[in-house]
Amino acid sequence: MGSSGDVNWKLADHPKLPKGKTIGLIVLDGWGESDPDQYNCIHKAPTPAMDSLKNGRPDTWRLIKAHGTAVGLPSEDDMGNSEVGHNALGAGRIYAQGAKLVDLALASGKIYEDEGFKYISQSFEKGTVHLIGLLSDGGVHSRLDQVQLLLKGFAERGAKRIRVHILTDGRDVLDGSSVGFVETLEADLAALRSKGVDAQVASGGGRMYVTMDRYENDWSVVKRGWDAQVLGEAPHKFKSALEAVKTLRAEPGANDQYLPPFVIVDDSGKAVGPIVDGDAVVTFNFRADRMVMHAKALEYEDFDKFDRVRVPKIRYAGMLQYDGELKLPSHYLVSPPLIDRTSGEYLAHNGVRTFACSETVKFGHVTFFWNGNRSGYFNEKLEEYVEIPSDSGISFNVQPKMKALEIAEKARDAILSGKFDQVRVNLPNGDMVGHTGDIEATVVACEAADRAVRTILDAIEQVGGIYVVTADHGNAEDMVKRDKSGKPALDKEGNLQILTSHTLKPVPIAIGGPGLSAGVRFRQDIETPGLANVAATVMNLHGFVAPNDYEPSLIEVVDM
Ligand SMILES: O=C(O)[C@@H](CO)OP(=O)(O)O
Ligand SMILES: [Mn+2]
Ligand SMILES: [Mn+2]
DSSP states (O other), rough: OOTTTOOOOOOOOOOOOOOOOEEEEEEEEEEOOOOOOOHHHHHSOOOOHHHHHHHHOOOTEEEBSSSGGTTOSSSTTTTOOOHHHHHHHHSSOOOOOHHHHHHHHHHHHHGGGGGGHHHHTTTTTTTTTTEEEESSSSSSSSHHHHHHHHHHHHHHHHHEEEEEEEEOOOSSSSSTTTHHHHHHHHHHHHHHHHHHHHHHHHEEEETTTTTTOOOTHHHHHHHHHIIIIIIOOOEEEEESSHHEEEEEEETTTTOOGOOEEEEEETTHHHHHHHTTTTTTEEEOOOSSSSTTHHHHHOOOOOSSSSSSOOOOOOOOEEEEETTTTTTTTTTTTEEEOOOOOOHHHHHTTTTOEOOOOOOOHHHIIIIIITSSSSSSSOOOTEEEEEEOOOOOOGGGGGGGTTTEEEEEEHHHHHHTTTTOOOEEEEOHHHHHHHTTTTTTHHHHHHHHHHHHHHHHHHHHHHTTTTEEEEEEOOOTTOOOOOOTTSSBOOOOOBBOOOOSSSSSSOEEEEEOTTTTTTEEEEEEEOSSSBBGHHHHHHHTTTBBBOTSSOOOOSEEEEEO
């Protein structure tokens, strides 16, 4: 992916804007703009730094779209997420994303004609095909309707034995919705059984505790999944997935995101679906970050992150290829979006020195996603990426400040060092704490992120630089499910339904700093700008004209 030989990497000089200004580029993760009320944690938190960028500054603060088709998702009902958000921010163009590509491949049937399906279907006659992934209609990592189509498609094409290993969500969808998704899946599997296919759920667990870790923050998460899915071993054993999810959810403090691992057993107590030699495995998440570690465990012969105990000889395909550089997994059902010529690659070719930093849980967002799902540097002489280790094994409402201060200090030092032209960070707090549904903790999180912004802005001030502050999608600005009129929607018992997910809200973007040339302001003539318009904007602020096919820059320079 990325650098094809015949690209003209030289960017033209911007006719009016100078080069050499240090740019502090801040992405607040999960920081949207919404009406002020008690469920808007950004409004509730003291956020003087962010307020100072907005109030009375209509020329240098505005809102941009961060969801739906503006970031390459299938519909305007799709909330934004970090993958598509950072892809758009870094690539400057809108790509049809995984969710959409899988929809198209299923609708046309092409998914069954390509190499990945042909490969795994060789196991249909004698082996079991296992489907592993997030059981949810959240549309961030996976979608239940796609899984339903796959099950049907596999059965119609000869799969005789199917096992599904479910991961419950509660993060992109309401907590407790796992029960309904399991009911839907069970009905589909029963229908398959009535047609003579031996199909059932084999194991499960909550996404944040089983399988879906990312950026190597905590391998024990992946191990718990391996034990249940491959070895058929877990602390909890049930006769059915519905019983499993209902029973485990009834434990005090339990929630869908963190359900413990379980396996389904038969009458003799034997696991119904461990993965064995000759089987096929399909991981049905289309999003990469939380599948890469699992893919390594499934695919790598040399693997030392935990003891796999037994490594079955399987045919494994991902819904997509999750890492284009690592070519992982080597087989996949749908080709991922080919995001090329990202702003990071252009800027490296034009001598711009870049520093990027976040803590582990968001490190890949501001590097891998930013660079079009590509790991590593474009030019290691010009770039430095710093990862601050995240806390692991906790839910972030207990540490809502996370590593915001450390990230800000690293960014400050990088700015003051004079060694970098662009210093880019992701501040995770609003998002990671917002996902816990803990409103008080999320307020603390937003305050911490705002303090980090202040530290970085002060450094930019000192060196006469420019800041660009934006976000990848909403989360902390709305913590409650709402009805159509915008009022909090109550459930059957009259309780508030806490929103742990991202939102459909727009996000702010602000520019400024002593290095910003007089006369630079946001244009008013772009109808509905979105995250993809940011890359060209940043290129301009570095003194370059963006490539023609980039979404237009948000700024203009008027004569003063
Ligand atoms: O945690 C995640 O995987 C997603 C939500 O499913 O959040 P983000 O897109 O912000 O990384
Ligand atoms: Mn995000
Ligand atoms: Mn998130």
